[in-house]
Amino acid sequence: MNIKKHIPNTITCGNLLCGCLAIVQAFEGNLIWASYLIGIAAVLDFFDGFAARLLKVSSPIGKDLDSLADMVTFGVVPGITVFILLRMSIEKYYELDLNQNVAFVAFLIPIFSAVRLAKFNNDTRQSDSFIGLPTPANAILIGSVPIISVYDDFNYVYHPYLLIAVTCVLSFLLVAELPLFALKFKHFKWKDNEIRFVFLALSLGLLVIFQFVGIPLVIILYILMSLINNLFFKKKAV
16 A cells, blocks of 8 residues: 555645644634644645645545645634634623624635635636635634734724624635735745745744734735735736
């Protein structure tokens, strides 16, 4: 039996396991641990594709398994996270007199994540780049909210109107016709990887300076650098 062909799928299953554990943690009220598990799953999601390319063992089954795992970890988990956060924020800001059912708007996230993943699997334009915000990036941003809220100065992130607005904006970005570069390294030379190396360096700087607060800033940086790359550098290459 060729063991190496099963390595990427095993890593993908680790991603799925993290998603299942994150759901349990979220419903038990441990949103911080749910967020950590999203982060671990994102690392595994990067390395399953990296391992498949390195070992040259990619397959249609691996691609489908990856999407199914991503749907759980980066679609369902962030939806549940926002649902719980909205329920908590509606209780906290009781003077707004919002109905608790408003929290169900959070499930726009798994719905649009499913659409985004289905489009990715059938869109030939997304072999070396992305069209729309990748589900791992979206989940990492949402997962950073419970961690950031630990800081007293950032309690405003729990405001229901802000959470609803973020939910709607992120749901739109998931399926928007927005070209974004992918962190897929075919080699580690500077040429053809300039934007990736610059992004990683700036992201590391943001995380060192702002710590957990830097996580959403990294996602915003990712979108802005993609826009700049599309507007200027790709035009020059044409």
